[in-house]
Amino acid sequence: MASPTTTADAAIPQQKGADDNYLTHDKGFASWAFTLDHKRIGVMYLASVLAAFALGGFFALAVRTELWSPGKTIMEHDTYNQMFTLHGAIMVFLVIIPGIPAALGNIILPLHLGAKDVAFPKLNLASYYLWIIGCVCMLSSLAINAVDTGWTFYAPYSTTTQTAVVPAAFGAFILGFSSIFTGLNFIVTIHKLRPPGMTFFRMPLFVWALYSTALIQVLATPVIGITLLMMMVERVFGLGIFDPSLGGDPVLFQHFFWFYSHPAVYIMIVPAFGVVSEIIPVFSRKRLFGYQFIAISSLAIAFLGFLVWGHHMFTSGQSVLAGTIFSAITFLIAIPTAIKIFNWVSTMYKGRIHLDTPMLYALAFLWVFTIGGLTGVFLAVMGVDVHLHDTYFVVAHFHYVMMGGAITAFLGGLHYWFPKAFGKMYNEKTGRIGAIIVFIGLNLTFFPQFILGSRGMPRRYYNYLPEFQGLHQLSTIGAFTLGMGFLLTAVSLGRALKNGKKAPNNPWGGVTLEWTTVSPPPYYNFHTPPPVTAGPYDGYEDLVYDEKIGGYVGKKA
Amino acid sequence: MSESKDQGPASDPEGSVKTVETTATEAEASELELSGKPKPDEPKKDDHGHSHEHGAHADGHGHGLAHTMPLPLLFGVLGALLALTIATVAVTSIDLGAQGNLIVAMIIATVKAALVCVFFMHLLWDKKFNAVLFLTSVLLLILFLSLTTNDRGEYQHLVDEYRAQQLQQK
C-alpha cells in the first residue's frame, strides 16, 4: 500500500518552524542559477512561463481591443499583424508547450516516482537556460521589427517580409531544443528511476501523460527545428525550397510545419489530461474509473497525432487523396479522447465531490474541452472545413482546447500542487472566485467566435463588416473578464506565497507518492522511496480529514 | 541498517531497477561486484542474471556493465563496409535505368547502415527497446517522406498546367 496510511500518522512530525526543505536548503542567486534540483528548476520554469503568459495575454488584449470596432481602433493594420503574431508565438512556444511538463512536471514527476531527481539533472538545467535564450531571441524580434507572419510562419511571406523573422524563428528553434531535452529527460526518468514495485501500470496517470507527451516531444520537435532552419536559410540565401519565385513549393512548407505542429497540440493537451486525471479522483474521494484505458489512450493519442497533420491543409493545394486520408484518421482521435472524458465522469459518479479550486478547474475543463474537442471533429470533415478554414470558428476551436483545456488544467494543477510545492495554503474563497471568473470569461470570449466564424468572419483580419461588431465586442468584454480572473488568481496565489497558512503533508487526501512527504519536500525528496504495492488511486477510504492540521491522515488502526 | 528493496521480476518489465544489498561485507567486495548483479546488457522479459545466448560470453567478457565487442568482429565489419562502398561506386557505371540505380544504391546504403547499427552501435547486444526506438524514428521518417512526396506528386499536374499556361501567354 502506498504510504499515506502510514506516513500521515501522528508519529511523523508535521511541518513546524524552520524545517529544512528545498526552498530553504541553499540561499543566494547562485544556488538557484546553478541548481540541479528538479524542484527549483520547476519553480523557475513556473515563474518564467507565467511571466510569458502575462506578456502573451497583453498582446491578446491588444488584439481584442483593436477588434472592438471595424477599421482602426488603436493601431494600424501592420501593427495588428505583429500583435497577433506575437500573441500566438509567445503563447505557443513559450507558454503552452513548455507549460505543464516543464513547470509542473519538473516539480512533481520525480515525486510521483519516489525518485531523488530526474535522470539527467544537468540536462534539465540546460533545458531551462535554452528556454531563456529562446525567449530572449523572440523578444529581440519584438525589439527590432516584430515579426508579422502569424505564428505559423508560412512561406513565401515569411521568406520575403521585411520584419525580423530570423530572430523569432531562431528563438522558436532554440525553444524546440529545450522541449526535446525535457522530453528526453522524462522518458529516461520514467523508464529507469521508478521505485521497486511500481510497474508501468501502477504509475500515476500524470506520469503516463508526461510519458506520452515526452515521446511526442522527442519525435516531432526536430522536424520543426529543421523547418525553421530551412526557412531561415531560404530567407538569407534564397535556396528555393519554399518560395515559388525561386522555384520552391509553399505547400511543402506547410507539410513540414504541420508535421510537427499537429503533434505539438497534443504536447499541449495530453499533460492537461494527466492533471485532470489526478484531480478528479482525489476530489471525488473515489478510485479512478478505467485507469488502464486512460493510460493507453494517452499513448494512442500520441501515436495517432502523427498521422493527421494534413487536416490543417485542406484548402492549401494539398491533393484530395491526401485530404481524405487525413480527414478519416482525424476522426479516430476522438475515440481515445472520448474514452477519457467518459472515464472521468464515471469516476465522479457516486463519489463524494469536494468543490475546491482544483476541482472547479477540472470540471471547467470537462465542459470546455468537450466543446473544443467536438468542434475539432467538425473541422476534420473536409467539406465543412472548406468553409470554416481560416475563419473565427477555427480560432474559437483552438482557444477552447488550448485556453479552456490546457490553461484551465494548468491552473487546476497549480492550485492542486501549490501547497506541496510551496508549503502554504492559498485562500480557497479567492481561488474559487478566480476559477469562476476565468470560466465565465473564457466562454464569453470564445463562444461568440464560433458564431462569427460560421457566419464568415475570417481570422487575422484587421477590418470587418459592421454586422460582426456586436459579437466582436462581446468577445472583447469576455477577454477582459478573463484577464481579471487571471489577475485575481495571480494576486490570490501571490498573497498565499507570502502569508498563506502552513500546508500539511496531505491537504487534499491524495494517495500518490508526493503526498507522503512533507510540504514543501526536502531537498532529496525521500530518504528511501516508499515501497509501492498497489495502484496509484487506491486507498482514499483509508484517509480521514484531521481538522487540527487541516489535512488528511491515515485512519488509526 | 540493511534495506532490501522488494522487487519481483514480473513487476519490473524493463529490468531497470537492480536489487542492492548494502551490507557491510559488500563494502569490501570488489568494485565489479558492487555494481549489483553484473551481467551482459541484454533484453530481459524474464528473470535477471540469466545469460541468454546472444554471444555475450563468446569472448569471455561477461562482466562489466555491457558486452565488449571482439576485435575480429570490428575489423570484419569495417572490411564489409569498405567493400560495400566500393561496390556502390562501381554499380554506377552499370546502367539500370534512373530508378534502378537509385534503388540499388539505397539497398547497399541500407545494408551498410544496418551493419553499423547492429555491430558498431551494439544493437545486437543491447536492450531491444533501443532498437525499437531507433526503428520508430526511421518509420516516422519514411511516413513523412512518403506522404509528402505522394501529395506533391498528386498536385504536380496543377503546377505543370499553370506553367504551361504561362509559357503560352508569353
Place this chain on the structure above:
Amino acid sequence: MSEPSTATHAAKEASAPPPGAHDHGHDGHGHEAHDPIHAANPHLAHHFDTPQQQFDAGKLGIWLFLLTEVLFFAGLFCAYTVYRSMHPEVFVYAHYFLDTKLGALNTCVLLISSLTAAWAVRNAQLAEKKMLMINIVITIACAFTFMSVKYVEYAHKYHDGLLPGKNFQPKEQIWELKSFRDKHPEAAEYAERLAKLDEKKAEAPAAAGATPEGTEGKVAEQLERPTEEELEPLLAAGLVGPRSLDPSAHISRPRMAHVFFGIYFFMTGLHGFHVLIGIGIWVWMLLKASKGHFGPNYFGPIDFTALYWHLVDLIWIYLFPLLYLIH
C-alpha cells in the same frame, strides 16, 4: 496493509531529515558515507543507485537523442526526395559538378573513424587507457581529414560559382566539364554546337533586322537531327527542353538547378557542423581519458560519444549515394 512499525519506520525515513542532511551544497543527503556503492564509484551520480542503472539510463538517453537527429535530418531528406522525384533532370545535371572520388574518400575516412570509435569503447570497457587515447586521436584525425576534404570541395565550388540559392552562377557550362565530356563525348559536342547556334540566334535578329521566325527557320536548317547518344544525356540533364518543345531549339541549364546546390550545401553543411561538434566532444573525451576516468564500471561517456559518431557516419552513408552517385 503493511506493518505499522516497519512502515512507520520507513515512512519516517521518507520524510524526516537524516543526520547530517543539509550540510553540503549540491549533493544534498550527506549520507554517501553510509553508502558503499557511491563511495566505491566516484563517477556514480547521487540520484542513481548503481552504475548499471546510470549506464542504462545514459544509453537510453543517447538513443533518444539519436532519434531526434534522425528526424532532424528527415526534413532535408524529405526536401531532397520531393525535388528529386519532381525534377530528376536537375539532379542529373548537377551531379556532373561533383567529384565522386572525393566523396568516396570521405566515406571511407568516416567508416574507419567509426571503427576506431567502436574500438575505443572496447578499450574503455577494459580500462586500456593508452589504446583508448590512441583510438580517440585517430578518430579525431579522421574527422579532421573529412572536414579538410569537405573544405577542398567547397572551395572548388566557390571557385566555380556553384553557390547555393540566388548566388548560383556556374562559371563553366556543363558540356565543358571533364566529367560530362568523358561520359558523353557526342552529347558534349552536340551541346557546343547548340550553344553556338543560340548565340547566333541572339545576335542575328538584332543585326539583320529580319523576323525571328525567318531567321530561326534558316538557322534550324543548319543543324541535323540529333542522334540518341547526342540527345539523351542532354534531355536527362534538363539542358534541352522543356519537355513538349522541339529539343533542338534552345540549350540552357535547367531552371531549378540552384535548388540542388541549395540542398547539397545545406545537407553537407549541416552534416559537417555535426562532425565539428563531434570533434569537440571527442577532444573532451580525450581529456577525460587522459585522467584515467574510464574503466569497467564507468565508460558511458565514451560509449555514448561513439554512438553519436556512428550516427554521423550513418547519415553520410546515405548522403553519399544520394548526392554523389546520381546516375
